[in-house]
Amino acid sequence: SQQGEEDPQALSIQEGENATMNCSYKTSINNLQWYRQNSGRGLVHLILIRSNEREKHSGRLRVTLDTSKKSSSLLITASRAADTASYFCATDAWTNAGKSTFGDGTTLTVKP
Amino acid sequence: NAGVTQTPKFRVLKTGQSMTLLCAQDMNHEYMYWYRQDPGMGLRLIHYSVGEGTTAKGEVPDGYNVSRLKKQNFLLGLESAAPSQTSVYFCASSYGGLAGSYEQYFGPGTRLTVT
Numbered sequence: 089s090q091q092g093e094e095d096p097q098a099l100s101i102q103e104g105e106n107a108t109m110n111c112s113y114k115t116s117i118n119n120l121q122w123y124r125q126n127s128g129r130g131l132v133h134l135i136l137i138r139s140n141e142r143e144k145h146s147g148r149l150r151v152t153l154d155t156s157k158k159s160s161s162l163l164i165t166a167s168r169a170a171d172t173a174s175y176f177c178a179t180d181a182w183t184n185a186g187k188s189t190f191g192d193g194t195t196l197t198v199k200p
Numbered sequence: 201n202a203g204v205t206q207t208p209k210f211r212v213l214k215t216g217q218s219m220t221l222l223c224a225q226d227m228n229h230e231y232m233y234w235y236r237q238d239p240g241m242g243l244r245l246i247h248y249s250v251g252e253g254t255t256a257k258g259e260v261p262d263g264y265n266v267s268r269l270k271k272q273n274f275l276l277g278l279e280s281a282a283p284s285q286t287s288v289y290f291c292a293s294s295y296g297g298l299a300g301s302y303e304q305y306f307g308p309g310t311r312l313t314v315t
Contacts, residue, residue: 121303123304128309129308129309130204130290130292130306130307130308130309131243131290131292131304131306132306133303133304133305136303176242176243178304187233187245187248187258188304189245190235190242190243190244191242192240192241192242193241193242
């Protein structure tokens with residue numbers, strides 16, 4: 089079974105709006121990562137947040153992690169049409185050494 | 201640097217045929233991975249390797265074999281292809297470390313159809 093589950097499955101917004109997607113997981117983790125996948129392409133790493141961190145920023149991206157609720161959120165501010173893609177969270181756990189477990193993703197559509 | 205490359209990009213097989221997918225990385229990464237992605241779903245780990253000469257099973261290893269004879273290459277083999285193996289296959293690599301605590305770099309994918 090998948091460790092991480094993204095919510096919502098699909099999100100459609102207008103350019104300039106903010107997009108928020110969530111990831112929930114079941115067991116304790118070491119790190120949580122977010123990836124982007126453009127249609128027909130491989131995944132691209134966006135940001136990694138460690139279990140002892142609560143928030144991290146990278147450009148227009150803001151990631152939060154709440155280990156007590158076993159959840160993370162990815163916020164994309166001032167979205168652009170080029171942000172249209174699928175977004176996946178991946179969890180890394182000490183019990184799963186060497187491997188990340190990916191969720192099923194959130195498909196984001198940003199309308200111009 | 202080319203990063204992670206995959207060969208071939210597309211392939212159509214008949215049921216029962218065999219093939220090998222090649223993944224190469226030029227970043228001197230220790231860890232390499234093979235995933236499959238079915239429509240509308242996330243990635244499922246098939247096999248992975250934590251170093252040259254080592255391989256391990258992932259979440260969905262049945263029907264696949266792998267080899268890591270050279271650090272830069274990771275081969276995925278299908279001995280007798282089945283329609284259920286129709287999917288997009290992604291290779292990835294990372295520096296490694298415990299708990300996969302390094303970002304993974306992905307190849308462009310191989311789209312395989314088994315008829």
